[in-house]
Amino acid sequence: MKSILTLTFALASLAGATTYPLTLTDDLGRKVTLKAEPQRIVSMLPSDSETLCAIGACDKLVGVDDYSDYPQQVTKLPKMGGLYDPKIESIVGQRPDLVLVSKYGKIVESLAQAGITVIAVNPETYEEVFSKTLVLGKIVNREAQAKNLVTGMRRDIAKVEILTKNAVKKPTAYYEVDPTPYSIGPNSFMGVLLTKAGARNIIPASMGDFPKVDPEFIVKANPQFILGVDAKTAAARPGWSSLTAIKAGKAIELPGNLGNIFSRPGPRMPLALAQMAKIIHPELFR
Amino acid sequence: MRSDAPQSEALTPAAPVAKSRWVWPRTFLLLLLLLSAIVFGTGLGSVNIAPGEVLGALWRGLASQFTGAELISNDVIVWQIRLPRVVMGVLVGASLSVCGGAFQGVFRNPLADPYLLGVASGSALGATLAIVLDWPRALIPVSALVLALLSVAVTLSLAREGRRFPPTRLILAGVVVGSVLSAATTALILRGEDRARQVLAYTLGDLGFSGWRDVLTVLPYAALGCGVLLLLARALDTLQLGDLTARSLGVPVERLRLIVVIAASVATAGAVAYVGIIGFIGLIVPHMVRLAFGASHRILLPLSALLGGALLVYADLLARTSPLSQVGIVTTLLGGPFFLWLLRREKEI
Secondary structure (H helix, E strand, C coil), X not given: CHHHHHHHHHHHHHCCCCCCCEEEECCCCCXXXXXXXXXXXXXXXXXXXXXXXXXXXXXXXXXXXXXXXCCHHHHCCCECCCCCCCCHHHHHHCCCCEEEECCCCCCHHHHHHCCCCEEECCCCCHHHHHHHHHHHHHHCCCHHHHHHHHHHHHHHHHHHHHHHHCCCCCCEEEEEEECXXXXXXXXXXXXXXXXXXXXXXXCCHHHCCCCECCHHHHHHHCCCEEECCCHHHHHHCCCCCCCHHHHCCCEECCCCCHHHHHCCCCCCHHHHXXXXXXXXXXXXXX | CCCCCCHHHHHCCXXXXXXXXXXXXXXXXXXXXXXXXXXXXXXXXXXXXXXXXXXXXXXXXXXXXXXXXXXXXXXXXXXXXXHHHHHXXXXXXXXXXXXXXXXXXXXXXXXXXXXXXXXXXXXXXXXXHHHHCCCXXXXXXXXXXXXXXXXXXXXXXXXXXXXECCHHHHHHHHHHHHHHHHHHHHHHHHHCHHHHHHHHHHHCCCCCXXXXXXXXXXXXXXXXXXXXXXXXXXXXXXXXXXXXXXXXXXXCHHHHHHHHHHHHHHHHHHHHHHHCCCCCHHHHHHHHHHHHHECCHHHHHHXXXXXXXXXXXXXXXXXXXXXXXXXXXXXXXXXHHHXXXXXXXXXXX
C-alpha cells in the first residue's frame, strides 16, 4: 500500500502535478495558501488570462477583467471591471476559489476579507514573462504545460533572434506607447523585444522603463523608425517633418492589433516579436 | 494717482495707488527677465545649444520662411521645437496672469484665478472626451475649447440674477459647475483607464508639442482677451471703490463685470485648450506684481503679462530639464508654497 502511494506520488511529480495545500509568496509579498486545485478562477490581468488559456486552464476561468480579449473564449466570460474600477461584488458573486490580480489594484484587501484567495501574479520584465508562466502553471496544476509553453516561446523567440542578431544594419527606432509621448526603455519587456527584433532603441536605459520623452530628444536622436505613430500625425508634429524615418516612410502605425499584443507580457510575445522583426528587417523574412 | 484718482481714496484702504516713479525702471527689469527667459528657454534643454548657435539658428529659421530652405539638426530643434514652445509659454503665462489679475480685481477677491468660472474643468472634460473616445489628436484642443467656453456660459447663466451677475453667485456657480464637470471627467477616465495617463498628462499642463501652428491658434484668443482686459484697466481701478461708488462715478458695473468675465474666459480657454491646466501662475503673478509695483490695474495688468510670461518659460525650462517633467507640476509645486509664504507675510493680501 505504502509503495503504491509512493509510486503514485512519484508518477504525479514526474507529470508535474502540484501538491496542495500549496503555499507561495505572491508579487505583493504576501504569503498565500491554496488548499486545493482552483476550479473557479477570476483573472484581473489580460496577460494572466492569456497564459491560463495557453496552459490549458481556460475552462477554469469564470470571469475576467474588461481588457482581457484573447483568446476568443475569454471574451464570452463575465466582465469584472478594470484596474481602477473593479466590480468587487460581481467578483464575489462568481464564488471564485482564486482571483489573480495585478500588483497595482486595490482589491486585495476587500476580496481577502470576503474570504476569497487572492494571488498577485504580475509579469513586468522580459524574464518574468517566463517565470510567472511557470508560477501560474504551479498554481493551477498545469506545470508540464507551463514548462512546454515556456520552452516553445523561447524556441520561437530564438528562431527570430537568429535572423536579427546577424543583421548587417540595425536601424535606430523610437517606439511610442502613447502620444504624451511615453516611450519604452531597453530594459522593459517591450524594450527587450524591440532590441531582439533587430532595432537599436533611441531611449537609453538611464531614462527608465517607461519614460516620458521630451520631443526634441527624439528629433535630436533622429531615429530611422518611428513605431506607433502614423506618418501623417508624425509629420504634423513641430520639427518632425525633416526626420529620417518620416522622409523614408518609416513612421508606422503598428498594423492590426500588434500594438496590443506587443504591450502584453504574455504567451503571444514570440508572435509580437516576429511581427515587429518583419517590420524592421523585411529583408530577413523573404 | 493723477486726475482720475477717486475722491474717496483716503476712506478706502484698498484703493489702488500707483508707485508711478518707479514704473519704467521696473518695467525695464521685467522686460530683461522676459528676454533672459526667452534666451535660456531656447538654448537649454535635452540638447544644450550655445548662444551663438541659437542666434544663427534663429536667423536661418527666419530666412527659411522666405527661401523655403530646409533646416537641419539643431536648427530644427531651435526653430521648430523650442522657439514655438517658448513663445507659447510667454503667451500662456501672460494670458493667465492678466486674466488672474483682472478676475481678482473684478471680484475684489484675492483668491480668484483664471479658472474660477469652470474653464479648467470644462477643458479637462473636453480633452478627456476626445482622448477616451479616440478622436483624432487635432480635435483634442478643439473639444477642450468648446467645453471650456460652454462651462463658462453655464456658470454665467446659473449666476445670473435678472440683469446682474453678483460676484458671490458667480464664484459659487463656478465652484459647482467645476465639481460637476470634474465628476464627469473622472467617470470618463475610469471607462477608458488605459488612456488615464494621457488624460493625466493633459490635465497637468504640458507645452511639449506646441508648434507654430498652435501658437498661431492661441494668439487670437490671447490677444483679444488680454487686449480687452488691458483697455478696461481704468474701469477696474474704479471698481475697487465698491459697486456703489463705481456706479456713481459712471462705471457700468454689471456690464463691466460681464465683459471682463467673458474676455478673461476666452483668453484662458484658448490657452488651456492647447497646453492643459497650468496652476498657480494666474493666482500668484498678480500678487507679486501688486506687492512690488502697486495695485493700479493699469500697471498691474501689463506688468503681470511680462512677469507671467517670463515665469512660465522658466518653469517650463525647469520642467523639461528635471524629473518633474511637466510645467503644471513645476508651477504648482513652486507656486503653492510661495503663495503660502505670501499669505503669512502679508496677513491680508
